[in-house]
Amino acid sequence: MSNEKxxxxxxxxxxxxxxxxxxxxxxxxxxxxxxFITGKKIDRKEFWALTDVDFTLYKGERLGLLGLNGAGxxxxxxxxxxxxxxxxxxxxxxxxxxxxxxxxxxxxxxYTARENVYLYGAVLGYSREFLEEKFDDIIEFxxxxxxxxxxxxNYSSGMKSRLGFSICTAVEPEVLILDEVLSxxxxxxxxxxEGRVQNLIAKGCTVLFVSxxxxxxxxxxxxxxxxxxxxxIAYGDVDEVAPVYKEMTE
Amino acid sequence: xxxxxxxxLKHRFLLKELVIKGIRLKxxxxxxxxxxxxxxxxxxxxxxxxxFGTLLGKGDGSxxxxxxxxxxxxxxxxxxxxxxxxxxxKNAQMVKKVYVPKYLYPTSSVIFYFIxxxxxxxxLVAVMVFSRVxxxxxxxxxxxxxxxxxxxxLGVSMIxxxxxxxxxxxxxxWNVCTMMIxxxxxxxxxxxxxxxxxxxxTLKLNPVYCAIDxxxxxxxxxxxxxxxxxxxxVFAAAAMVIGIIFFKSKQDDFVMHL
Numbered sequence: 001m002s003n004e005k006x007x008x009x010x011x012x013x014x015x016x017x018x019x020x021x022x023x024x025x026x027x028x029x030x031x032x033x034x035x036f037i038t039g040k041k042i043d044r045k046e047f048w049a050l051t052d053v054d055f056t057l058y059k060g061e062r063l064g065l066l067g068l069n070g071a072g073x074x075x076x077x078x079x080x081x082x083x084x085x086x087x088x089x090x091x092x093x094x095x096x097x098x099x100x101x102x103x104x105x106x107x108x109x110x111y112t113a114r115e116n117v118y119l120y121g122a123v124l125g126y127s128r129e130f131l132e133e134k135f136d137d138i139i140e141f142x143x144x145x146x147x148x149x150x151x152x153x154n155y156s157s158g159m160k161s162r163l164g165f166s167i168c169t170a171v172e173p174e175v176l177i178l179d180e181v182l183s184x185x186x187x188x189x190x191x192x193x194e195g196r197v198q199n200l201i202a203k204g205c206t207v208l209f210v211s212x213x214x215x216x217x218x219x220x221x222x223x224x225x226x227x228x229x230x231x232x233i234a235y236g237d238v239d240e241v242a243p244v245y246k247e248m249t250e
Numbered sequence: 251x252x253x254x255x256x257x258x259l260k261h262r263f264l265l266k267e268l269v270i271k272g273i274r275l276k277x278x279x280x281x282x283x284x285x286x287x288x289x290x291x292x293x294x295x296x297x298x299x300x301x302f303g304t305l306l307g308k309g310d311g312s313x314x315x316x317x318x319x320x321x322x323x324x325x326x327x328x329x330x331x332x333x334x335x336x337x338x339x340k341n342a343q344m345v346k347k348v349y350v351p352k353y354l355y356p357t358s359s360v361i362f363y364f365i366x367x368x369x370x371x372x373x374l375v376a377v378m379v380f381s382r383v384x385x386x387x388x389x390x391x392x393x394x395x396x397x398x399x400x401x402x403x404l405g406v407s408m409i410x411x412x413x414x415x416x417x418x419x420x421x422x423x424w425n426v427c428t429m430m431i432x433x434x435x436x437x438x439x440x441x442x443x444x445x446x447x448x449x450x451x452t453l454k455l456n457p458v459y460c461a462i463d464x465x466x467x468x469x470x471x472x473x474x475x476x477x478x479x480x481x482x483x484v485f486a487a488a489a490m491v492i493g494i495i496f497f498k499s500k501q502d503d504f505v506m507h508l
Contacts, residue, residue, distance in 0.1 A: 020506060027507065028419040082349035085502040105347030110275055119271060122264040123348055 007059040008094065009175050009206045010080060015089035017050040017075055017230075049075045050230040052089075057223075059174075062207040064221035064238060066214070066245045071227040073210045077101060077179050080208065095174030095206075098124070102179070103164030109153040113144055113163055116152055120167050134170045141192075142166035158186060165193055175206045194220075218242055257351065265354055265361070272333075272362035287370045291322055295377065302438040312470055315383045318374050319469050320437040320462045322367060323395075327403050327458050328428040330363035334407035335414045335424055342508040352501045353494075356411040360404045368396075378469065386471035395465035398482040402457050405489025408497045415504050435459045457485035 050072045057063055065073045078084045080091055081099035106123040107116050117138055121131040131138075139148055142162040152160060169176075176197065197220065201207060211217050217224060217238065224241035226234040226248070234241050277283040295318040303313055310316075337355040344350060378385070413420045434456040436444065441463075444450060453459045460482040467474035 027417065029417045029423070030419060032417065078347075083345075083347060084505055099348065102347045106344050106350075108271060108275070110278065111271070115274075119267050122267040123344070123350055125260070125264070128263055 008056055008092070009059050009061075010057040010094070010208070011092040012053055012055050012057075012076075012080065013090045013092065015050060015053045015076075015079060015086045015091060016048060017072075017079060017084065018087040019047045019049055021045040021047050048230055050079075050086075050227075053227075053230075053232050054089075055225065055232070055235055057175075057206055057208070059206055060204045061223055062201060062209065062221040064217035064224040065208065065210045065227060066217065066224055066241070067227035068249070070229075072230040073227055074101075074179055075230075076227070077177055077208060077210060081177055093175070096171060097175040097177065098168050098171060098173035099177040100165065100168045100179065101177065103161045103168070105164075107152050107160065107164070110151055112149045112151055113139065113142075113155075114148050116163065117167055120164070121170075124168065124171070126171060130171070138163075138166045138170050141170075141196075143189075158189070162189055169193075169196055169200070172200065172203065173205060175208070176200060178207065178209045178211075180210055180212070214242060214245065261351055261354060264350065265358055268354060268358035269362045269365065272359065273365065276362075276366075284366075284369065287366050288373045288376075291318060291325070291370055291373045292376065295321060295373075298438045306439060311381050312383050314377050314381050315374070315469055316466065317438055318377045319466050320435060322370055322374060323399055323462050323465055324432060324435050324437055324458060326363055326367035327399060328432070330360045330403050331407050331410060332421075332424065332428065333363060334359035334403075335410035335421060338411045338415050338504060339418075339508065345508055346505055352504060353408070353497055356407045356497075357404065360400070360407050364400055364403075374469070383470065385469070388471050388473060389468050391464050391468035391474060394479065395461050395468060398464070398486050399458070399461040401486035401490055402461065402482065405486060405491075405493040408493030409489070412497055412500045415500075415507050431456060431458055435462055437462075454481070457482045460485075 053072075053076060055063075065076065067073050075084065077099075078101065079086050080093065081097065081101060082093075083101070106120045108119055111119060114135075117135060118128070118131055122128075139145055142159075142165070144159065144163060147155070147159070152163075155163075178197070194216075197207070201220070207220065209217065209221055221238050223236065224234075224238040224245070225232060226241060226245050228248075234244050273284070277286065280286060282289065295314060298317050298321070299314045302317075334356040337359045338345060338352060341355055345352065345355075410420065410424060434452045435458055436453060441453060444453060454477065460478040463478045464474040464482070466472075
């Protein structure tokens with residue numbers, strides 16, 4: 001057991017992330033050219049969203065990311081999911097990762113739910129056979145049989161999130177990345193989705209979880225981290241870190 | 251290289267889904283659906299034949315074939331490059347939120363247009379039958395012509411899609427460029443006169459024209475000049491190499507500019 005527990009799933013190695021908040025937002029040739037000949041410098045406001053974040057997540061650990069708005073939590077998750085490439089440092093990932101960042105970001109609104117299952121599934125890297133096999137489960141869990149052949153553009157945002165959640169968790173991931181997604185849908189679906197996450201955890205899934213709901217973090221996670229202005233100011237067991245965060249926010 | 255191929259295999263299904271998406275959405279709301287890819291070139295060719303056939307007094311029976319062969323290839327090139335140029339920007343929501351190898355966006359656009367192009371070649375067959383132009387032994391030339399135009403288009407598309415992320419107005423600039431390329435393709439006028447004049451270079455240095463000439467050689471039964479093969483081949487290879495290197499070096503910055 002102790003041997004298996006030591007298996008590294010995600011290794012975040014001294015990661016820093018810098019954004020250029022160019023105040024003028026030059027995105028066309030004309031402006032660029034004018035600035036070039038008038039010699040006006042293109043303003044570059046640099047901003048470090050993350051500085052030197054370093055931790056390792058072992059198999060079966062559930063890490064809750066805490067921090068105020070703009071602390072860099074979502075940036076960190078996006079780096080781990082591979083959407084951003086860090087400015088410095090490196091991330092090593094192992095196993096099947098299910099990133100539940102913004103549900104339904106890969107949906108095509110002209111497509112029906114049926115078509116989107118295949119499209120979004122392909123985006124997440126699943127195979128056609130796998131999706132065919134899981135198709136009924138996916139629609140069943142999302143509770144969308146009635147609207148399976150209706151274009152997504154006619155869906156409510158709750159319905160879209162339900163479908164997104166259902167597709168993402170159809171696979172049994174080894175690492176689950178959750179960004180506030182357990183607050184989607186109605187109360188009934190929230191309970192159902194949390195149940196599914198608990199189920200995956202019971203099977204030994206590693207979890208990265210962002211939420212402003214401290215109670216939910218305490219319920220799901222065993223480890224916690226506090227980010228403040230891009231710096232990791234606390235990392236440890238959730239019972240130790242949660243009181244620190246509570247104090248911070250009060 | 252080996253890793254790149256492995257990666258491409260891994261994302262085969264996604265690539266296929268993206269290509270299908272393009273085709274499905276293009277024809278979803280139209281009554282005749284994919285038939286439009288045949289009707290539209292036939293109709294425009296008819297117009298061009300009447301206008302330029304009368305204007306230039308080209309009585310030659312093969313003139314419709316001459317026109318449609320070039321027009322189909324040119325519209326593949328312009329349609330695919332225009333669409334692929336916008337592909338990364340159009341999928342901004344996806345680029346910002348899920349990890350997808352980014353080269354799939356322009357690549358799927360080009361493949362989607364290529365499939366439509368291949369289907370639309372049926373219209374060419376119809377025109378050949380109508381004009382009584384029989385295929386000859388030179389027909390094999392259409393294969394290299396198709397391969398060359400595919401890679402020319404893909405390479406150019408990669409470069410354009412990167413530029414579009416950083417400079418929005420590349421779209422308008424490219425519209426003007428494709429118009430210029432169209433006039434440099436000799437779609438609806440005979441090439442002999444130009445080839446004898448000092449303007450011959452406008453055709454010879456246009457890789458799209460070179461591919462068109464090879465293709466025309468295939469359907470109309472003559473051997474295209476070796477210059478066409480050489481120039482189009484070198485251009486396709488260079489565009490692909492530059493496109494891949496350029497795309498690779500810039501793809502991590504996309505997300506910051508969308």
